[in-house]
Amino acid sequence: MAVTIKDVARRANVAPSTVSRVISNSSRISEKTKERVREAMKELGYHPNLNARSLANKSTKTIGVIMPNSAKVAFQNPFFPEVIRGITTKAYQEGYGLYLSTGQTEDEILEEVKQMVYGGRVDGILLLYSRVNDKVMPFLLEHGFPFVLIGRPYNIDESKVTFVNNDNYKAAKTVTDYLVLLGHKRIGFIGGNLDYVVTVDHMKGYEQALQNANIELREDYIVHHAEVKEGGQDAVIELMSIDQRPTALVVADDIMTFGVIRMLEDMEVHVPDDMSIVSFNNVMISELSSPPMTTVDIHIYDLGLQATHCLINKINDPDIEEKKVIIPHRLIKRQTCKKME
Amino acid sequence: MAVTIKDVARRANVAPSTVSRVISNSSRISEKTKERVREAMKELGYHPNLNARSLANKSTKTIGVIMPNSAKVAFQNPFFPEVIRGITTKAYQEGYGLYLSTGQTEDEILEEVKQMVYGGRVDGILLLYSRVNDKVMPFLLEHGFPFVLIGRPYNIDESKVTFVNNDNYKAAKTVTDYLVLLGHKRIGFIGGNLDYVVTVDHMKGYEQALQNANIELREDYIVHHAEVKEGGQDAVIELMSIDQRPTALVVADDIMTFGVIRMLEDMEVHVPDDMSIVSFNNVMISELSSPPMTTVDIHIYDLGLQATHCLINKINDPDIEEKKVIIPHRLIKRQTCKKME
């Protein structure tokens, strides 16, 4: 059996409560006793039992991280590693640990969240996605459990939830405007899963830009795919089979763009000469495509960092008011766009 | 305050222990009482407190996942997401949760591991890397704490630790043999961080293949870089500045290969016409490079899955004997290799 607070107390000739106070560095303990107790802890190799502490405390110092259903797909995309990197950094600084969701389906995940909340496993929850008809958020809201959303609440009053997001609408609009400015009129859109709010926002931005430019919206220029890998490739096939092919593409995600470029290459459609492309995220390898891709940097790392920051604030002060943080984005011009002749 | 086991007991007119037994579905409870108790749980909306359970139980049903120091670098590489995907799958099946390390330096991580172990936060630990002078493994070994290593123990008796690995030596040898068979004699090697055992193994395989082929080893053909992104590019510069440039490259990692191809392209060295390349891992995007890369599939997902499987076995039966699992690899031929004229 491991050494407990009682052992330390005995050794230092004090009461267990005193040891506890020393651990939390209470100001009402004399320096002398503190020293003596610390000594004893060292000698015995004492380490607190975190479960016992959590039980007495009702605080776990851990954050639950909920990934979209099926990490299967999620983790394919460097977005998640990168956002977790941001989360990790802040969490470590503040002495929090991370507890990861493992469920694959929406229902499994909801079950897990319930366990985390009811079971007292975590002090707060980070939602790494915003889905259109999500059940997790309503649950959390209903129970007044601290959480922060990365993304944007949908069908839920924004003032009721703290979230960290990009202005994806604007980003998509800017990017489309940019292609229009380069002289493109036939601009296709390859979007992600329509269940995700980010996809909805992207599409609206794209549509608005075209409308502003008096370019007619063509249904057949818009393709959606859930899978980042095959998705990009399938989408290309669809778009290239159209009579009047697009000359430029707005692509939901950099990884998709890899697939898109690859596929176009196979069809001898050259980027950027025959096709311009802009996409989103600017993950690490985005600059390593051939040609290097023009993309919107959404500062994924910051999304994670800020969200964690907000969450910890909320945990520390449950009555803090809800907050909306927009992380700025930035168009990174590389070599997948070209002016129309 | 949440509803506890006592509330349920009162409601169902039984003792708390009975409720506990119903929860664990003990066979010594009559179906009738079980029903009654379950009814009460439903009515009251009971959910067990996991901290209390862990405290009484000395079991947390969670696995600690330790990433190499600085997830900063680690997560850049799709290897980790993919291995976690494997872990996640098995863990979920078996009802285990995942607790992630967040430390950046080796010391921080060792501290975290100690916390996990002493603090009773996890039942077992998964080590996602094998470093040459690692302190975590000795610690775990010394404390007889259940853990499984993904990779290979170094400077530690293999029979003392359960590990899941590829035969990286052989993979590197095969790959180099392959290039030799294609007629290459000037074969460069771009390796990862030499602190990692996998890098050591790769290099040995490479050297052995050259030796077997009676090709002299050239120091200047061997370059190591820790960072996957810049690494590949820097390495190319070094290798291309040599008088007698290599005609083929063995690259430690697919992501590096993206950088390598990119850089070669900039120098108008075309792959595979002017340079053949083979690398390792076969992550999702590996087939999306231009040209698609020839690489060794190491079945990352299986590494994670098997390791988790072994760990859970060890947790359930601490006296089970240590085991060594080698996940097979497979050369995936795509388009970055060409026969020398």
Added chain:
DNA sequence: TTGAAAGCGCTAACAC
């Protein structure tokens, strides 16, 4: 400034 003791919610040994 310190100690005694109650309790956090659950499990498991022991009794019946």
Added chain:
DNA sequence: GTGTTAGCGCTTTCAA
């Protein structure tokens, strides 16, 4: 089959 009860190791009143 079911109940009683003593912990698990810590925190936190309340007293002194």
